[in-house]
Amino acid sequence: MNQVDNKVKQSHDINTYTQDNSGNDMIDLLSLFSALWEKKKLITAVTFLFTLAGIIFSLFLPNIYQSTVLLAPTQDRTEISAMANQFGGLASLAGIKLGQQGDNTTDIAIASLKSREFINEFISQHHLLPELMALKKWNEKNNQLVFNSDIYDSKTNTWHGKQFYNESNKPTASDAYKAFSKILSIKTDKETGFISLSINLKSPYLAEKWATWLVEDINHWMKVRKIDSTKRNIKYLEEQLSKTSVTDMVTTFNKLIEQQTKQLMLAEAQNEYAFQTIDRADVPQEKVKPHRLLIVIASMFLGLILSCSFVWIRRVI
Known part of the structure; x- marks a missing residue:
C-alpha cells in the first residue's frame, strides 16, 4: 500500500x-x-x-546593371584529334604536346579569364581604371558617368585617392584586379556545357561594352598563345628532322610537322578560337541591384x- x-x-x-x-x-x-x-x-x-x-x-x-553573354566552347577538330591520338606518344617523347579531343582548352580559357595577368592587361589595354575604381554613378538622363571627386578628377585625369596607399594615390594592379573580380561572374552549365559571362556595373552601357570586349580579348589571347606555341613546336620538329636520317623517324617527324601546321592554319583562320558566341551581350534595361x-x-x-x-x-x- x-x-x-x-x-x-x-x-x-x-x-x-x-x-x-x-x-x-x-x-x-x-x-x-x-x-x-x-x-x-x-x-x-x-x-x-x-x-x-x-x-x-x-x-x-546606385543601381547595378548586369550584361550577360552566352558562350559555347569551340568544337574539337576530329581530323587533327585523330592524328594527335596516333602520334601523341612519339610527340611526347619529342617534348611536344599535341591537342587532343576533349582537351582542356576551355578550362584554360576560363582560368585565364579569371587570372591576374589577363585581367590587368585587359584593364590596361582598354583604359578602364577610372570607370572601375572611381565611378560614383551613372546619370540616366544624359548618359553621363559621374566620378567620385575624392578619388579621381576626370577633367585633369589625376588621382588623389589616399586609400590606395602609394605615392601617386593611384590604384595598384592588385587593387584593380580585386575590384574587377567582384564585378565579373562566370558560370558553366554542367548539362549543356554553355558558359554565361556577366559583368555588373553602375552603367548598363559600360556593362555591355566590357562583356563584349572580354569575349573578344580572351579569344584573341588564347589564339595568340596557340599560334606562338605551335610555331615553336614546328621549329623544334624541323630541327630534330634535320638531325636524323632514320626513315621511320623522318616519316614520323613529317607527320608531326603536318599536324602542327594544320593546327597553326586553323588557329590563324579562327577569330572565335576558344569560345563561340551564342547570345551576344546587350544593354540591360533593368537593374539587378540593389533590392530596395x-x-x-x-x-x-x-x-x-x-x-x-x-x-x-x-x-x-
Missing part, C-alpha cells in the same frame, strides 16, 4: 509542477505583451525611424526586434 501511495503522491506532484509551470509561462507571456503594449508608442517610433533610415539608405545606393524593398523590410523588422528587445530587457531589469 505504501508503494501505491508513493506513486500516487509522485504523480500528483508532477501534475502540480506542470500546472505551476504552465501558469508561470502564461504569466510571463501576459507580462511581455503588457510591457510591449505599454511602450507601443516607443516601439512604433523606433520601428518608423529604422524604416525611414532603410528607405534613405536604399535610395542613396528588401532593404526597407529588413530595416523595419530590425527596428521592431530591437525596440521590443529593449522594452523587455528593461522590464526584466
Whole structure:
C-alpha cells in the first residue's frame, strides 16, 4: 500500500509542477505583451525611424546593371584529334604536346579569364581604371558617368585617392584586379556545357561594352598563345628532322610537322578560337541591384526586434 501511495503522491506532484509551470509561462507571456503594449508608442517610433533610415539608405545606393553573354566552347577538330591520338606518344617523347579531343582548352580559357595577368592587361589595354575604381554613378538622363571627386578628377585625369596607399594615390594592379573580380561572374552549365559571362556595373552601357570586349580579348589571347606555341613546336620538329636520317623517324617527324601546321592554319583562320558566341551581350534595361524593398523590410523588422528587445530587457531589469 505504501508503494501505491508513493506513486500516487509522485504523480500528483508532477501534475502540480506542470500546472505551476504552465501558469508561470502564461504569466510571463501576459507580462511581455503588457510591457510591449505599454511602450507601443516607443516601439512604433523606433520601428518608423529604422524604416525611414532603410528607405534613405536604399535610395542613396546606385543601381547595378548586369550584361550577360552566352558562350559555347569551340568544337574539337576530329581530323587533327585523330592524328594527335596516333602520334601523341612519339610527340611526347619529342617534348611536344599535341591537342587532343576533349582537351582542356576551355578550362584554360576560363582560368585565364579569371587570372591576374589577363585581367590587368585587359584593364590596361582598354583604359578602364577610372570607370572601375572611381565611378560614383551613372546619370540616366544624359548618359553621363559621374566620378567620385575624392578619388579621381576626370577633367585633369589625376588621382588623389589616399586609400590606395602609394605615392601617386593611384590604384595598384592588385587593387584593380580585386575590384574587377567582384564585378565579373562566370558560370558553366554542367548539362549543356554553355558558359554565361556577366559583368555588373553602375552603367548598363559600360556593362555591355566590357562583356563584349572580354569575349573578344580572351579569344584573341588564347589564339595568340596557340599560334606562338605551335610555331615553336614546328621549329623544334624541323630541327630534330634535320638531325636524323632514320626513315621511320623522318616519316614520323613529317607527320608531326603536318599536324602542327594544320593546327597553326586553323588557329590563324579562327577569330572565335576558344569560345563561340551564342547570345551576344546587350544593354540591360533593368537593374539587378540593389533590392530596395528588401532593404526597407529588413530595416523595419530590425527596428521592431530591437525596440521590443529593449522594452523587455528593461522590464526584466
